[in-house]
Amino acid sequence: METWSIHSAKGGVGKSMISVNLAFLLAKKGYNVCIIDYDLAAPNLHTYLGRTPRHFLNDYHNNSVELGDCIEDLSDTVHLGGGKLYACFSNPSSSSIDEMMKLDEKKATKMLRKLISIKKIMQKEYQIDYLLVDTSPGIGLTVVNSFIVSERIIFIVRFSKVDIESTINMLNGFKESINETSSLVVNMVPPKLFDEGRHLNLEQVVKSVLQSGFDRQSIQFGGWIPTDRKFVEQEFELATQMISGYSVEIPILVNESMEIPFSIALNSLCEKLTESS
Numbered sequence: 001m002e003t004w005s006i007h008s009a010k011g012g013v014g015k016s017m018i019s020v021n022l023a024f025l026l027a028k029k030g031y032n033v034c035i036i037d038y039d040l041a042a043p044n045l046h047t048y049l050g051r052t053p054r055h056f057l058n059d060y061h062n063n064s065v066e067l068g069d070c071i072e073d074l075s076d077t078v079h080l081g082g083g084k085l086y087a088c089f090s091n092p093s094s095s096s097i098d099e100m101m102k103l104d105e106k107k108a109t110k111m112l113r114k115l116i117s118i119k120k121i122m123q124k125e126y127q128i129d130y131l132l133v134d135t136s137p138g139i140g141l142t143v144v145n146s147f148i149v150s151e152r153i154i155f156i157v158r159f160s161k162v163d164i165e166s167t168i169n170m171l172n173g174f175k176e177s178i179n180e181t182s183s184l185v186v187n188m189v190p191p192k193l194f195d196e197g198r199h200l201n202l203e204q205v206v207k208s209v210l211q212s213g214f215d216r217q218s219i220q221f222g223g224w225i226p227t228d229r230k231f232v233e234q235e236f237e238l239a240t241q242m243i244s245g246y247s248v249e250i251p252i253l254v255n256e257s258m259e260i261p262f263s264i265a266l267n268s269l270c271e272k273l274t275e276s277s
């Protein structure tokens with residue numbers, strides 16, 4: 001089993017979107033996958049996956065349930081898949097978020113022990129091939145926990161001045177935890193530029209920055225993922241329906257179609273990652 005953390009310097013760059021789609025893609029390819037919402041200060045994996053969980057990772061942290069009670073089996077939602085797909089959600093209630101605001105090193109160490117036992121249980125009892133950890137942005141104690149248990153860290157960045165600068169600062173701050181199995185993925189390339197292949201001219205530049213920077217730490221370049229324009233429009237429609245009281249489901253793009261640029265790009269990232277694992 002391998003554990004992959006999906007991380008970014010800034011929020012809203014697509015960690016959860018990529019984690020969820022990567023989890024489905026791996027399961028479609030026949031791997032057993034579990035995805036964990038480790039963004040305990042702002043959980044939203046349950047929203048992406050349209051679930052109302054009864055128990056959460058927080059309950060496992062507080063020793064009030066067994067791990068199995070907060071693992072949901074989503075395998076029946078994977079189209080054409082041979083693998084199992086499980087998810088472990090975090091509690092979005094204000095009291096749980098408030099608890100995370102008071103997180104100190106002692107509590108974070110307890111959470112780390114729990115994360116290590118989750119890894120063991122996932123490998124032994126669930127026969128998981130890939131454990132994906134969707135993290136919270138920036139630098140924090142839970143992020144450090146997720147890095148400690150991960151064989152690979154996938155950094156997501158948007159190609160903007162603000163995000164690139166924040167990412168470089170963050171990578172320098174984390175240099176102890178980053179090794180050559182970590183990758184950087186550029187998400188949300190504007191669809192028009194992606195179609196025209198404009199990003200390809202920049203690939204070499206990004207690679208050389210990654211190889212020369214970060215105090216001799218080298219990070220692989222994972223690739224480019226375009227913004228799916230239809231998805232952005234759909235999200236707007238779904239939000240409109242939701243506030244009108246309808247129950248709505250967020251589409252999983254790799255489940256909808258493997259022919260769209262988003263899925264093709266994510267598939268080549270997935271192949272790169274699994275080949276080198």
Ligand SMILES: Nc1ncnc2c1ncn2[C@@H]1O[C@H](COP(=O)(O)OP(=O)(O)OP(=O)(O)O)[C@@H](O)[C@H]1O
Pocket residue numbers: 008010011012013014015016017018039042136137187188225226227228229231232235262
């Ligand atoms: N490639 C993409 N195409 C279309 N929409 C995208 C893409 N990537 C992300 N999004 C959208 O951008 C928004 C932010 O994405 P997401 O929630 O995955 O970010 P995040 O990094 O997990 O944020 P946070 O740090 O707050 O958890 C969402 O509305 C998501 O659906």
Ligand SMILES: [Mg+2]
Pocket residue numbers: 015016017039044134135
């Ligand atoms: Mg997220």
